[in-house]
Amino acid sequence: MRPEIFDEPVLLWLGPVPITPTMLTSLATTATLLVVFGVVARAVVHHPAGRLAAVGRLTHGFIRGLVTEVVGRPAPGLEIFAGSLFLFIAGAALLGQLPGLAAPTANLGAASALAVLVFLAVPVVGIRSRGPLGYLRHYLRPNPLLFPLHVISEVSRTLALALRLFGNMMSGHLVVGLIVALVGLIVPIPLMLLDLLIGLLQAYIFTILSSVYIGAAIQVGQGVENE
Amino acid sequence: MSTTLANFLFEVANFLLLAAGLGWLLFKPVRRALDDERKRHEQQDEESKRLRDEAEALANEAREARRAAERELEARRKEMLAAAERETAALLDEAKKARRAEREALQGELAALREGETQALAHAVGRLAADAVRGLLEVLPGPSLDLALVRAATRELASLPPAALRSGLVEVARPLEPEARSLLGGALGVSFEARVVEELGAGVRVTTSAGQVDATASALARRAARVVGELGRKAPDAAGSPDSGPDDATTTASSDSATSETTTDPARPETTTDSARPEIVAEPSAPRPPEASHA
Amino acid sequence: MSEHAILALGSIVMAGLTMAIGAVGAAFGESRIGAAGMDALARQPDESGSITRTQFVALAMVESTAIFCLVIALVLLFANPFVTGG
Numbered sequence: 309m310r311p312e313i314f315d316e317p318v319l320l321w322l323g324p325v326p327i328t329p330t331m332l333t334s335l336a337t338t339a340t341l342l343v344v345f346g347v348v349a350r351a352v353v354h355h356p357a358g359r360l361a362a363v364g365r366l367t368h369g370f371i372r373g374l375v376t377e378v379v380g381r382p383a384p385g386l387e388i389f390a391g392s393l394f395l396f397i398a399g400a401a402l403l404g405q406l407p408g409l410a411a412p413t414a415n416l417g418a419a420s421a422l423a424v425l426v427f428l429a430v431p432v433v434g435i436r437s438r439g440p441l442g443y444l445r446h447y448l449r450p451n452p453l454l455f456p457l458h459v460i461s462e463v464s465r466t467l468a469l470a471l472r473l474f475g476n477m478m479s480g481h482l483v484v485g486l487i488v489a490l491v492g493l494i495v496p497i498p499l500m501l502l503d504l505l506i507g508l509l510q511a512y513i514f515t516i517l518s519s520v521y522i523g524a525a526i527q528v529g530q531g532v533e534n535e
Numbered sequence: 536m537s538t539t540l541a542n543f544l545f546e547v548a549n550f551l552l553l554a555a556g557l558g559w560l561l562f563k564p565v566r567r568a569l570d571d572e573r574k575r576h577e578q579q580d581e582e583s584k585r586l587r588d589e590a591e592a593l594a595n596e597a598r599e600a601r602r603a604a605e606r607e608l609e610a611r612r613k614e615m616l617a618a619a620e621r622e623t624a625a626l627l628d629e630a631k632k633a634r635r636a637e638r639e640a641l642q643g644e645l646a647a648l649r650e651g652e653t654q655a656l657a658h659a660v661g662r663l664a665a666d667a668v669r670g671l672l673e674v675l676p677g678p679s680l681d682l683a684l685v686r687a688a689t690r691e692l693a694s695l696p697p698a699a700l701r702s703g704l705v706e707v708a709r710p711l712e713p714e715a716r717s718l719l720g721g722a723l724g725v726s727f728e729a730r731v732v733e734e735l736g737a738g739v740r741v742t743t744s745a746g747q748v749d750a751t752a753s754a755l756a757r758r759a760a761r762v763v764g765e766l767g768r769k770a771p772d773a774a775g776s777p778d779s780g781p782d783d784a785t786t787t788a789s790s791d792s793a794t795s796e797t798t799t800d801p802a803r804p805e806t807t808t809d810s811a812r813p814e815i816v817a818e819p820s821a822p823r824p825p826e827a828s829h830a
Numbered sequence: 831m832s833e834h835a836i837l838a839l840g841s842i843v844m845a846g847l848t849m850a851i852g853a854v855g856a857a858f859g860e861s862r863i864g865a866a867g868m869d870a871l872a873r874q875p876d877e878s879g880s881i882t883r884t885q886f887v888a889l890a891m892v893e894s895t896a897i898f899c900l901v902i903a904l905v906l907l908f909a910n911p912f913v914t915g916g
Contacts, residue, residue, distance in 0.1 A: 314909045338553040345561040392554035417542030473895030
């Protein structure tokens with residue numbers, strides 16, 4: 309038995325670019341999300357009393373409440389970023405429940421791509437809210453000796469984000485595959501339910517953690533401005 | 536190009552595409568719609584607040600008006616109440632006055648009636664008494680009655696001053712017996728002439744300058760009638776005073792003799808009636824006029 | 831015993847130990863979280879929504895340590911760079 313955990317087969321090559329199943333599933337997730345929420349947004353705009361409009365409002369309200377609670381004030385850009393993260397990870401977990409498909413976030417490359425995007429969003433937001441020098445100065449607070457610790461913390465938390473998401477999504481599939489190989493068809497259903505629950509939970513946690521990191525960058529700028 | 540790197544880069548691009556698409560498709564329109572809705576709600580809130588303020592102002596106005604009306608009503612009611620009270624008091628006074636006047640009139644009528652009845656009763660009783668006395672005196676034997684009356688007169692004459700007695704005028708009912716004559720002469724101190732006046736009935740009447748001593752049957756009868764009349768008149772106190780004047784004037788010429796007469800008369804007839812009881816009828820015409828004057 | 835066999839044996843044993851010790855720590859932490867969550871729920875039933883949400887987040891965070899261990903164990907088993915051709 310040689311499960312494909314850290315690498316995966318290449319379906320075809322487009323010139324020098326390999327096309328993998330993860331790319332296809334993530335692309336499918338993106339397309340589905342765009343279509344569904346495009347319809348929902350139209351419903352919100354044009355039919356404010358319908359069920360789709362309710363779905364859109366609830367989603368928007370949920371994300372906005374989450375971000376506002378973490379940051380302390382409304383942050384529209386962060387809402388878009390964190391909302392996209394949540395919807396993508398949750399949609400990927402749901403897509404992974406389809407037979408024959410794996411969640412795209414169960415791939416280390418995809419999970420680390422999301423984590424790296426969060427890692428890059430932190431300085432971008434910090435610089436935009438405080439300016440380059442103001443943002444860089446926060447690495448030297450409260451003491452310049454702590455600069456390495458700041459850097460290590462940022463890198464390690466990015467690594468933790470990526471590994472947490474990847475491990476959770478992958479382990480669910482792995483456990484379900486093992487049970488199926490050992491026992492049979494009916495037994496793994498509770499574990500599949502647990503896998504689904506964990507997938508949604510991981511979406512929530514990933515969103516909250518990235519909101520906390522980016523919100524900390526925003527608040528760093530505010531704190532310096534207030535001094 | 537390794538598959539992992541290709542995956543990584545593709546996922547980055549994919550996610551950025553997703554974020555841009557969601558931001559453009561979902562978040563921006565939804566946020567704009569929600570903002571519009573909130574703005575509309577705020578406008579409606581303002582509008583409703585303005586309307587509520589207006590309604591409150593109207594309600595305040597109405598409340599003020601009602602309060603004013605209530606005040607006016609209260610004042611008018613008080614006014615009407617006071618007027619009614621005044622009217623009632625006036626009516627009550629009038630009624631009280633009328634009733635008092637009626638009562639006074641009734642009382643006066645009642646008093647007049649009672650007085651008239653009392654006087655009529657007194658007259659009747661007096662007449663009866665006079666008749667009884669006169670009858671009694673007329674029944675007594677003439678000489679002994681004369682003697683008793685003379686004795687009483689002499690006792691009375693002794694209280695008068697002797698100087699006044701000399702010019703006294705003596706009137707008798709009939710010629711005196713010697714014993715009575717001597718008694719009277721002793722009392723007067725001088726010899727006298729007795730004038731016979733039949734109307735006296737019996738006894739003797741001595742008129743002097745100091746007073747009159749009347750010890751006659753007619754005087755007794757008059758006296759008795761007057762006493763009975765006074766008794767009847769004393770019961771109602773109000774009617775007693777006006778009758779006393781004429782009564783005194785008709786009975787005696789002077790006040791002194793009246794007192795002497797009153798002291799004399801009551802003692803005398805009782806003794807005489809007890810002692811003498813012969814059959815003598817004196818004429819009843821003499822006592823009549825005084826009774827008529829009483830009425 | 832060849833060098834390859836020693837490396838493979840050590841990797842397999844260490845993968846099991848990693849999984850066991852990591853699971854013990856994660857289980858202990860999750861039990862603490864569950865006890866604390868129930869205590870909080872008993873004290874303030876009105877805040878059940880917020881408590882449950884926070885509790886799940888904390889459970890997932892602690893669970894992630896066990897997941898890290900699982901990833902390490904899987905790397906030891908299937909992607910060990912020192913054991914080639916295993």
